[in-house]
Amino acid sequence: MEWTPIWLSLKLAAVTTFILLIIGIPLAYWLSRRSSWLKLIIEAMLTMPLVLPPSVLGFYLLLSFSPNSFLGRWLLEYFNISLVFSFEGLVVASVIYSLPFMVSPLKSALAHLPASLAEASFTMGKSRLETFCRVQLPNIKSSLWTAVVLTFAHTLGEFGVVLMIGGRLEGSTKVASIAIYDAVDNNQYHEANVYSLILFAITFVIVMLVFILNRNALRGPLE
Amino acid sequence: MIDISIQKNIKTYKGISRLAVADLIPAGSVTKVYGPSGAGKTTFLRIVAGLVSPEQGRIQVDGECWLDTSAQINLSPQERKAGFVFQDYALFPHMTVRAHLAYATADQALIDRLLLMGKMENFGNHKPQHLSGGQQQRLAILRSLALRPKLLLMDEAFSAMDDELREELIAGLSVILKEFGTTTIIVSHHAHETIGFADRSLKID
Numbered sequence: 001m002e003w004t005p006i007w008l009s010l011k012l013a014a015v016t017t018f019i020l021l022i023i024g025i026p027l028a029y030w031l032s033r034r035s036s037w038l039k040l041i042i043e044a045m046l047t048m049p050l051v052l053p054p055s056v057l058g059f060y061l062l063l064s065f066s067p068n069s070f071l072g073r074w075l076l077e078y079f080n081i082s083l084v085f086s087f088e089g090l091v092v093a094s095v096i097y098s099l100p101f102m103v104s105p106l107k108s109a110l111a112h113l114p115a116s117l118a119e120a121s122f123t124m125g126k127s128r129l130e131t132f133c134r135v136q137l138p139n140i141k142s143s144l145w146t147a148v149v150l151t152f153a154h155t156l157g158e159f160g161v162v163l164m165i166g167g168r169l170e171g172s173t174k175v176a177s178i179a180i181y182d183a184v185d186n187n188q189y190h191e192a193n194v195y196s197l198i199l200f201a202i203t204f205v206i207v208m209l210v211f212i213l214n215r216n217a218l219r220g221p222l223e
Numbered sequence: 224m225i226d227i228s229i230q231k232n233i234k235t236y237k238g239i240s241r242l243a244v245a246d247l248i249p250a251g252s253v254t255k256v257y258g259p260s261g262a263g264k265t266t267f268l269r270i271v272a273g274l275v276s277p278e279q280g281r282i283q284v285d286g287e288c289w290l291d292t293s294a295q296i297n298l299s300p301q302e303r304k305a306g307f308v309f310q311d312y313a314l315f316p317h318m319t320v321r322a323h324l325a326y327a328t329a330d331q332a333l334i335d336r337l338l339l340m341g342k343m344e345n346f347g348n349h350k351p352q353h354l355s356g357g358q359q360q361r362l363a364i365l366r367s368l369a370l371r372p373k374l375l376l377m378d379e380a381f382s383a384m385d386d387e388l389r390e391e392l393i394a395g396l397s398v399i400l401k402e403f404g405t406t407t408i409i410v411s412h413h414a415h416e417t418i419g420f421a422d423r424s425l426k427i428d
Contacts, residue, residue, distance in 0.1 A: 114311060114313065116309045116311055116313035117315060119272075119274050119300070119307075119309070119313065120307065120309060120313035120366075121315075121326075122273075122274070122299070122300040122301055123272055123273075123274070123300045123301075123303070123305055123306070123307040123367075124304070124326065124327050124370060125370070126301065126326075134326070135315055138315075139315070139316055139317055
């Protein structure tokens with residue numbers, strides 16, 4: 001059995017989660033503040049990957065990243081980057097696909113924090129950034145863990161989008177979920193079973209970790 | 224001296240009403256603000272702190288202009304640094320009592336003094352959820368004092384305390400406010416809460 005698909009899945013999930021943590025926190029903060037039509041439209045767009053069939057999203061990403069498209073051609077000409085059938089392409093697709101799993105829990109947690117917490121900090125002379133880092137962020141710690149785990153686990157289990165964008169290139173885009181599908185397709189049930197068990201065990205350990213870390217939180221660990 | 228003149232439309236359950244307040248508050252005084260529910264007492268405090276902007280108005284604190292809508296001056300809450308005791312206390316759930324005060328000041332001697340005054344010297348390592356309602360309210364007051372504010376705004380700041388504790392706290396508070404030269408505006412629904420503390424009053428209706 002090849003370990004590369006497992007390693008690739010873990011790498012993809014880790015890189016995607018890290019990027020989404022950097023993008024998701026400020027985005028969730030911005031969305032949690034006063035609503036506007038613009039925010040409503042952006043939030044609806046961000047939520048689309050939750051309800052859209054992965055193959056549809058993958059298909060449009062494939063068209064967008066293809067060297068025949070404006071974006072694909074621009075990336076290739078100016079940066080020599082081809083996102084189709086590459087690990088980098090998988091990362092970009094996963095970031096888009098898993099974005100709501102990072103942003104939604106964070107936005108919800110920030111919106112539910114009493115406004116007076118930040119206001120108290122402001123009256124003490126603290127800036128918005130300091131208030132966010134020292135008051136708001138520590139008080140949404142459990143939601144932060146939840147967002148990280150949901151994003152990581154969701155990326156780990158990606159299939160449709162990954163298959164459309166990356167195909168199944170050994171060593172670069174053939175992640176564990178595709179390896180399982182291929183193994184079943186080739187009647188290698190033992191191999192499929194081992195891959196599945198490993199993914200199951202990893203996901204279970206991560207989810208358990210969140211339940212342990214959030215055991216004292218008032219809200220449920222995955223709320 | 225604090226010169227306040229503000230006007231703001233506020234939404235109430237009866238519809239839109241107009242909050243209009245004008246007052247000259249002597250430096251170092253304690254002004255009790257009273258009036259019917261929904262009159263805009265809390266909004267008034269929030270306007271003074273810079274958390275809400277009025278349609279029209281002017282606020283001068285010891286000669287410094289905090290707000291002048293005609294000149295488009297409106298200092299942020301961070302620039303005004305008015306001590307604010309929130310009605311819901313606005314304590315930080317992840318911080319201990321001592322960390323709350325350290326968030327406002329680096330002066331350890333002042334922190335120790337405030338803890339002593341609030342009878343909270345044995346609760347320094349407690350988080351708000353492990354304090355009683357009265358202790359939480361005292362912590363909110365102590366935190367606002369740790370700033371050594373020019374102006375202290377208190378919204379129902381004594382409501383969770385029994386008479387004895389409130390009187391003791393007021394005695395300590397009066398000394399420290401005098402020492403800091405702090406002017407205080409306190410909103411209170413109950414006349415007896417500010418007896419021996421407020422020396423003037425302002426009606427909002």
